[in-house]
Amino acid sequence: MLTFTIRRLVLAVPTLLFISLVIFLLLELAPGDPMAQVPLTVPPEVKEKMREALGLGQPMHIRFLKWIVQFFWIEPQILIDNIFGTGFADGKLRVMSWQTRSPVMDIVVQRIPQTLWVVGTAYMVGVLIALPIGIYSAYRQYSIFDQAGTFVSMIGFSVPPFFSGVLVIVIFSVNLGWFPSIYDTTHKVVDWDSFVIQLRQMVMPVMVLALQITAQISRFMRASMLDNLNQDYVRTARAKGLSEYIVVMVHVLRNSMIPVVTVIALGVPAIFGGAIITEQVFKVNGIGQLLIGAIQANDLPMVQTLTFIFALLIVVFNIIADVLYGILDPRIRYD
Template sequence: MLTFTIRRLILAIPTLLFISLVIFLLLQLAPGDPMAQVPLTVPPEVKEKMRQALGLGQPVYVQYWKWIVQFFWIEPQVLIDNIFGTSLTEGKLRVISWQTRSPVMDIVYQRLPQTLWVVGVAYLVGILIALPIGIYSAYRQYSVFDNAGTFVTMVGFSVPPFFSGVLVIVIFAVNLGWFPSIYDTTHKVTDWASFKVQLNQMFLPVMVLALQITSQISRFMRASMLDNLNQDYVRTARAKGLSEWTVVMTHVLRNSMIPVVTVIALGIPSIFGGAIITEQVFKVNGIGQLLITSIQANDLPMVQTLTFIFAVLIVLFNLVADVLYGILDPRIRYD
């Protein structure tokens, strides 16, 4: 397993480089001039100096190389500096956002905690709800619980977040007044009272995202459990006198989790994409909203970085899913 993991990590390097090249070239072809938002009162010679300072006058391959070095070498050092208080990147050039004139990754680091608060909690809540629902629905197939769960999950999976987000705002924020409709990104958790305020403002966006996550994972869990409940090894385990809890929760569940792991692992990057809409609806100042505003402002360095971060997450969690396969099923061997 260790050899397989190391080999996959090595193979991920050319994969990510190819993805980064495709992203960079596609965004270079995007129409629009990043200097278009500069006021008309700025003299032409000043605009030209700004263009050179932003790297717009350099060849494409030079811009790409600088961006790659920045992402893989300088920005990890920035993260180390932020965590341990070191000064590894002092005096080094940084990729600058055309929109804010600030280092790109500094802005991402500022926005990322807000997204993790909402997306991370929503994904955890969605998994904790989806797995029991899928297991019990399969075990009690065609029962009232199974039919009700199927209806709710189909609705949750079909309704887009821009509709469900507005719907819960109208019901719970406007009519009932239970929760705020706008997420306060300036709020800081310092004590129990501020933590309760944080949970209160997180409830609506987390509920919208968790509904989609629960709908998808519970359906996969139910289908996988149904495939395994009728297998010969289940009848053999019951014939040996094992309790129903042991048969279902030990033997059936472990084998059923193998395809579900793929959905859970690969769903983590995709839920960040879903959070783009949710963050817009609830005004969460996260990386999803940052991506939308960067696209609107034609901020290519920011769009390239955020898009590539999503690609890195997909490659990373593909590896995580493969490793979990070997842990869940001893028959799977990679070495």
């Protein structure tokens, strides 16, 4: 298992480098010019100096290498400096946002906590709700509970977040007045009362994201449980006199979780992508809204960094899913 994990980590390096090259080339070849938003009254020589200051006058391969070095070498040193108070990254140049003229990673680090508050909570809530629903729906196949779960899952799959987000705002904020319609990103949790306020403003965006997560994972859990409930080892376990709880919750559940682990692991980067729309609806000042603003402003360094972070999440959680295979199923052996 250790050898397999090390091998996957080593193979992840060229994979990430190739992904970074594809992202860089796609954005470089895309139409648009960051100088297009500069007023026409600005003289051409001033525009040219602005282009040079942004690094646009350098060759494409030089800009790509600088971006790679920045992401994999300089920014980790800056993170170490902030944590331990060292001086590894003192005086080193950083990739700047064309829109704000600030270091890209500093802006990303400022926005990530807001996204994690909403996305992290929604994912945990969705998984904790989906697994019991999928297990019980499979065990009580075609029951009223199973049919109701299927109906709710169809709604979760069918309704896009930009519609469900507006719908919950109209119902719970406008009509009932239970929750705020706009997420206050300046709010800080310092005591119990401020924590309650934070929970109230998180309820609706978490509700929208958790609905999609629950719909997807519960269906996978149900299908996997049904596939294992009819296996010979289940009949053998029952014939040996094991209790129904042990048969279902120990033997069947462990084998059923193997394919579901992939869905859960790969769902983490996917839910970050879904949060882009949700953050726009509820005005959450996270990385999703940051990406939309960077695209609109043609801020290529910011778009490249955020897109690559999403790709990095996919690669990392692929490795985590593969490692969990061996933990859940002892029959799996990696040479």
